[in-house]
Amino acid sequence: MNDFNLIPQNLEAEQSVLGGLMLEAGSERSQMAMSMLKPESFFSRAHQVIFSEMRELVASQKPIDLITLTESLEAKSVANQAGGFAYLAELSKNTPSSANIVHYALVVREKAMERYGIEKLVSATELLYSRNGMTTTQKFEAIQIMFTDITDHAKTGSRRGLRPLIEVTESWTDGLEGRMNGEKVRGLTTGIGSLDDLLGVKRLVRGSLFVVGARPKMGKTTLYSSMAINCATVEDEPALMFSLEMPDEQILEKIIAQKARINPNVFYPDMTKSDFGYPGDWQGDFNKVQGVLGALISTNNLYIDDTAGPTLSHIVAEARRIKRLRGKVGMVLVDYLTLMTAEKAERNDLAFGAITKGLKNLAKELDCVVVLLTQLNRDLEKRTNKRPLPSDSRDTGQIEQDCDYWIGIYREGAYDEMANQAGTELLLRLNRHGNSGVVFCEQRCGVIYDCDQEAEAQKRETAAPTQKRMF
Structure with missing residues (x-):
């Protein structure tokens, strides 16, 4: 198959991010990498499950390591979806350090952004082909919203639709911390x-x-x-x-x-x-x-x-x-x-x-x-x-x-x-x-x-x- 037709992904970068988080979840580098990603940023379904569980452990102020992560996945009966203990051990073993975790997280995020763009463009094409009662003008307006979604996703990593409470909480917490640190996260002034x-x-x-x-x-x-x-x-x-x-x-x-x-x-x-x-x-x-x-x-x-x-x-x-x-x-x-x-x-x-x-x-x-x-x-x-x-x-x-x-x-x-x-x-x-x-x-x-x-x-x-x- 021609490389041009491959879905954008980098499984090695995804593995390096997850392995780095298991080694040094509390480090500043690891926290930065975690803030850059969402579960859907990962192409592999197993990696999505693992990262989602890691975020919940962090939210519960629990450590992320091979044992706690395995126990948490097994308690929810999703350990097999994540590859089991053997796969988690392999991730931890094959990642010597988290020194480059931010770089790997950026690679994962950019691949996810490309997939999101492709998804929206395919939806736009399908909309133009469809005969659903919408006028051409209405279709173009819907496509404009899709392009706005792509731009927002590229800049913030956020997407529209239903969001789990943990994502809403993270956004709210970031805004609250910014206000407490004196950053400009309030509304706009009128000038009067x-x-x-x-x-x-x-x-x-x-x-x-x-x-x-x-x-x-x-x-x-x-x-x-x-x-x-x-x-x-x-x-x-x-x-x-x-x-x-x-x-x-x-x-x-x-x-x-x-x-x-x-x-x-x-x-x-x-x-x-x-x-x-x-x-x-x-x-x-x-x-x-x-x-x-x-x-x-x-x-x-x-x-x-x-x-x-x-x-x-x-x-x-x-x-x-x-x-x-x-x-x-x-x-x-x-x-x-x-x-x-x-x-x-x-x-x-x-x-x-x-x-x-x-x-x-x-x-x-x-x-x-x-x-x-x-x-x-x-x-x-x-x-x-x-x-x-x-x-x-x-x-x-x-x-x-x-x-x-x-x-x-x-x-x-x-x-x-x-x-x-x-x-x-x-x-x-x-x-x-x-x-x-x-x-x-x-x-x-x-x-x-x-x-x-x-x-x-x-x-x-x-x-x-x-x-x-x-x-």
């Missing part, structure tokens, strides 16, 4: 300190759908771009901006002005005037523009798509592409929901509900946070208290069911010319992972500035002591 404090130590949990609802001119896009900048620069993770309302060049200007904290009019100088008609130091601010733009480009973390009326499948496909390209995605940001092209449905709420459910699934699939902006109904403006609620979302009754966070934006200045035009309330109405509440901030020249929460709350209560608040 007081909002992050309200969200709590978990921050924005990965795999979540974060919905921002407001009437026009409240600052939805300002919050959207602020979160994208923070993800790209502070979290140092890719932020994918789908701008359905604003062209990409306008988004770029908004991002630069926000990051530099300058007036966006700097991009539109009046060359007939000595001061360019700019309320400030135009040259100084333009120098900031150049510095900020260079810094943003150097992160290579911001992506902008201004496709008009994109479908859910377009956003999903592009997000998966960046995940394959970069290995991870921090945030997917969509501005805004009702400008997307929805599939045909009996009612608008059902059509847009399918989109919110799809975006929630995308957040889980890519282990990222999806930020979704949504326009609210005019009816809220008929109320005495115009602070938004999740039920105010237009044509999107399912949002409350699908989202993990729902935040409304309210500016008193939008309804009262005498009020502070910069004053803004971020109303965290829904939070499946922690507390809800209100955060006070200010918007000036398209930039969000945090406030002293206690002082701002007292100021507003003094200004309107009889006004009934939602929080």
Whole structure:
């Protein structure tokens, strides 16, 4: 048989790993090798059984040696599946030391990754040949998920589907140890300190759908771009901006002005005037523009798509592409929901509900946070208290069911010319992972500035002591 047709495997490397673990299971090298592998990483069924039992012994804080391993396998009546005492003794005898165990574990893992890739590609081919009622587009979407699985498996060794509790426990323990050691294994920050404090130590949990609802001119896009900048620069993770309302060049200007904290009019100088008609130091601010733009480009973390009326499948496909390209995605940001092209449905709420459910699934699939902006109904403006609620979302009754966070934006200045035009309330109405509440901030020249929460709350209560608040 031609070598090309052989299933990827290396039985000698598998034997060396198992033999090394029996010799020095407690060594740092052996622990590293064990963390790199899963039972299915081994091609031989006998080796899968042996390694699985070794992991259970380690979890039970029992030693791994020829005697304890044999007794444990016999107690479960699987010793014959593992080759019996004679085979275990041969593994231990033929492995002089565990010095190269990490190298052998890497070989075993890479062969397993190749087998997994072949398995997925065969499934993709079978799907294209099948006549199961799926459309070609649906088949391609399913195949895209398979490619995402391959990428994830290559980077983390994890795969989808049912996982034994011991694997879930290992992943959870790794995350817990990382948090205790001060490593960055929490959720993502928003870039607004007081909002992050309200969200709590978990921050924005990965795999979540974060919905921002407001009437026009409240600052939805300002919050959207602020979160994208923070993800790209502070979290140092890719932020994918789908701008359905604003062209990409306008988004770029908004991002630069926000990051530099300058007036966006700097991009539109009046060359007939000595001061360019700019309320400030135009040259100084333009120098900031150049510095900020260079810094943003150097992160290579911001992506902008201004496709008009994109479908859910377009956003999903592009997000998966960046995940394959970069290995991870921090945030997917969509501005805004009702400008997307929805599939045909009996009612608008059902059509847009399918989109919110799809975006929630995308957040889980890519282990990222999806930020979704949504326009609210005019009816809220008929109320005495115009602070938004999740039920105010237009044509999107399912949002409350699908989202993990729902935040409304309210500016008193939008309804009262005498009020502070910069004053803004971020109303965290829904939070499946922690507390809800209100955060006070200010918007000036398209930039969000945090406030002293206690002082701002007292100021507003003094200004309107009889006004009934939602929080």
